[in-house]
Amino acid sequence: MDGKTAAKTGGWRVLPAGIWALGFVSMLMDVSSEMIHALLPIYLTAGLGATALAVGVIEGIAEATAAITKVFSGALSDRIGRRKELAALGYGLAALTKPVFPLASSLGWVVAARFVDRVGKGIRGAPRDALIADLTPEGLRGAAFGLRQSLDTVGAFIGPLAAIGLMALFADDFSKVFWVAVIPAFLALALILTAVHEPPRQDRHPPRNPLSRAELSQLPPGYWAAVAVSAVFTLARFSEAFLILRAAEAGLAAALVPLVLVGMNLVYALAAYPVGALSDRIGRRGLLVAGLALLILADLVLALVPGLSGVAVGVLIWGLHMGATQGLLSALVADAAPVALRGTAFGLFNLVTGIALLLASVIAGALWEGIGAQATFLSGALFAALALAGVLWLGRAGLARPGSVRRG
Numbered sequence: 001m002d003g004k005t006a007a008k009t010g011g012w013r014v015l016p017a018g019i020w021a022l023g024f025v026s027m028l029m030d031v032s033s034e035m036i037h038a039l040l041p042i043y044l045t046a047g048l049g050a051t052a053l054a055v056g057v058i059e060g061i062a063e064a065t066a067a068i069t070k071v072f073s074g075a076l077s078d079r080i081g082r083r084k085e086l087a088a089l090g091y092g093l094a095a096l097t098k099p100v101f102p103l104a105s106s107l108g109w110v111v112a113a114r115f116v117d118r119v120g121k122g123i124r125g126a127p128r129d130a131l132i133a134d135l136t137p138e139g140l141r142g143a144a145f146g147l148r149q150s151l152d153t154v155g156a157f158i159g160p161l162a163a164i165g166l167m168a169l170f171a172d173d174f175s176k177v178f179w180v181a182v183i184p185a186f187l188a189l190a191l192i193l194t195a196v197h198e199p200p201r202q203d204r205h206p207p208r209n210p211l212s213r214a215e216l217s218q219l220p221p222g223y224w225a226a227v228a229v230s231a232v233f234t235l236a237r238f239s240e241a242f243l244i245l246r247a248a249e250a251g252l253a254a255a256l257v258p259l260v261l262v263g264m265n266l267v268y269a270l271a272a273y274p275v276g277a278l279s280d281r282i283g284r285r286g287l288l289v290a291g292l293a294l295l296i297l298a299d300l301v302l303a304l305v306p307g308l309s310g311v312a313v314g315v316l317i318w319g320l321h322m323g324a325t326q327g328l329l330s331a332l333v334a335d336a337a338p339v340a341l342r343g344t345a346f347g348l349f350n351l352v353t354g355i356a357l358l359l360a361s362v363i364a365g366a367l368w369e370g371i372g373a374q375a376t377f378l379s380g381a382l383f384a385a386l387a388l389a390g391v392l393w394l395g396r397a398g399l400a401r402p403g404s405v406r407r408g
Contacts, residue, residue: 014140015136015140015143015144015147016135016144017195018131018135018196018197018199019132019135019136019144019147019148020147020151021191021192021195021196022128022131022132022148022192022196023147023148023150023151023152024151024191025091025188025191025192025196026148026151026152026155026188027151027152027154027155027158027188028155028184028185028187028188028191029091029094029095029155029184029185029188030152030153030154030155030156030159031155031158031159031162031181031184032095032098032159032181032182032183032184032185032188033094033117033159033181033185034155034157034158034159034160034163034261034265035159035160035162035163035166035177035178035180035181036098036101036159036177036178036181037159037241037261038159038160038163038244038257038258038260038261039163039167039174039177039178039258040110040241041241041244041245042244042248042254042257043110043174044058044107044110057361057362057365058110058111058114061111061115061358065115065118065119065122065354066118066119066121066122066125066350068122068351068354069118069119069121069122069123069125070122070123070125070126070346070347070350070351070354071126071211071344071347071348071350071351072347073086073090073122073123073124073125073126073127073343073347074125074126074127074130074210074342074343074344074345074346074347074348074350075210075211075343075344075347076127076343077126077127077130077343078130078206078207078210078340078341078342078343078344079206079207079208079209079210080206081201081206082198083127083128083130083131083134083198083343084127084131084192084196084197084198086123086124086127087123087124087127087128087131087192087196088189088192089120089123090120090121090122090123090124090125090127090128091120091124091185091188091189091192092120092189093116093117093119093120093123094117094120094121094124094185095120095182095185095186095188095189096120097113097116097117097120098117098178098181098182098185099179099182100112100113100116101113101178101181102174102175102176102178102179102182103175122350125346125347125350126343126344126346126347126350127343129145129330129333129334129342129346130342130343130345130346131196131198132144132145132148132330132334133334133337133342134198134199134339134342135199136334139280140280141280141331141334141335142275142276142277142278142279142280142284142327142328142331143273143276143277143280144276144331145276145327145328145330145331145334146272146273146274146275146276146277146279146327146331147272147273147276149268149272149273149276149323149326149327149330150269150270150272150273150323150327151269153265153268153269153272153322153323154265154269155184156261156265156268156269157261157262157263157264157265157266157268157269159181159261160258160259160260160261160262160265161258161262162180163177163258164255164256164258164259164262166180167255167258168255172254172255206340207340207341207344210340210341210343210344211344215341215344216344216348218338218340218341219336219337219338219341219345219348220336222332222335222336223332223333223336223337223345226329226332226333226336226349227333227348227349227352227353228390229288229387229390229391230329230349230352230353230356231352231353231355231356232356232383232386232387232390233292233295233325233329233383233384233387234353234356234357235356235359235360235363235383235386235387236295236299236360236380236381236382236383236384236386236387237295237322237357237360237380237384238357238360238361238363238364238376238380239357239360239361239364240260240261240264240318241361242361242364242365242368242373242376243260243261243264243302243311243314243315243318244257244260244261245368245373246302246311246314246373246377247259247260247308247311247315249373250306250307250308250310250311251307251308252308252311260311260315263312263315263316263319264315264316264318264319264322265319266319267316267319267320267322267323268319268320268322268323268326269323270323271319271320271322271323271324272323272326272327273327275287275291275323275327275328276327276328276331279328279331284328284331284332284335285391287324287328288324288325288328288329288391289388289391289392290324291321291323291324291325291328292321292325292384292387292388292391293388294317294320294321294324295318295325295380295381295384296381296384296385296388297317298314298315298317298318298320298321299314299377299378299380299381299384300377300378300381301313301314301317302314302315302318302373302377303373303374303375303376303377303378303381304374314377329349330346333345333346333349360380360383363379364376364379364380367379
């Protein structure tokens with residue numbers, strides 16, 4: 001059965017076992033990371049005295065570090081023709097940094113831990129996404145990336161939920177919660193080492209220098225269109241740390257603040273796979289447009305609707321937009337990138353979006369400090385509107401057309 005037939009008849013049942021394994025690896029690592037991340041903004045501001053601007057800079061630098069690392073790990077995976085080992089190295093490095101969080105006694109230690117953790121994320125990101133594309137038939141890419149994103153996001157709401165329960169159990173002791181978060185990180189490492197198997201290399205002539213001008217010229221216009229739209233989109237999708245700060249500002253108790261990520265990620269997890277699978281059948285552009293419209297709505301609600309009710313509605317819409325866009329953006333890259341340059345393509349894609357996230361987080365923090373939360377979310381709505389216009393304008397360049405992959 002080919003991918004297109006499977007997309008219509010089999011759905012998630014016919015996805016390769018390796019996709020499921022990688023999804024559960026992502027889920028376990030996200031349980032660990034989000035147990036820490038859900039509490040980190042409050043821990044930084046209330047426990048260590050950091051400002052909202054400092055939170056934005058820390059989060060932006062952390063994510064930008066991951067994005068820059070992805071370029072080189074993705075290109076290396078194309079050059080050596082192996083992706084699993086690099087992905088496992090990244091998960092292993094992230095696992096090894098988790099004990100630093102409960103041991104940290106100053107802001108510098110937390111920044112260092114976040115930095116090294118994100119280096120691990122950068123090492124694993126592009127090779128893992130390229131491995132998903134390698135393992136998946138063409139007509140199932142939306143479903144495959146949607147499934148991995150859904151399982152990843154299941155971890156992203158289990159983690160904060162666990163953080164809430166453990167904060168109650170340990171009487172608001174941040175360090176004890178951070179120690180528990182170490183366990184799923186090492187389980188993720190064990191799973192990728194034992195349950196994920198690399199497929200035979202599809203291209204016979206690996207590029208000697210994937211980042212050379214000659215090789216990069218092989219990336220088609222549809223790929224660059226996806227990168228351009230994603231960059232503007234990411235300027236609107238600043239760190240979720242600001243959703244947590246918005247909830248705290250509206251009066252949500254510190255012990256319940258992780259509910260923000262629980263609610264957002266629950267909706268995200270429920271939406272990502274169905275949207276991805278649907279995009280295999282009807283195309284990606286219309287669904288991406290809908291996702292961007294949802295982000296505009298979420299920003300407007302968070303900016304203009306007062307109280308915890310406004311935060312709750314805005315956060316849930318934010319999660320829905322994430323489910324409607326994040327897997328699709330990865331599928332767009334897989335659709336357009338030649339086989340021999342998949343790792344490089346994902347790496348460059350994440351570099352550009354990582355730089356945009358750094359700028360977005362710094363801008364968001366500066367607006368928050370200088371004007372207020374409302375200005376932060378209104379600026380996000382403006383950038384989302386620009387990204388929406390870009391999707392409509394660049395549609396003719398091949399954006400969001402499944403099956404437009406070029407062969408390596």
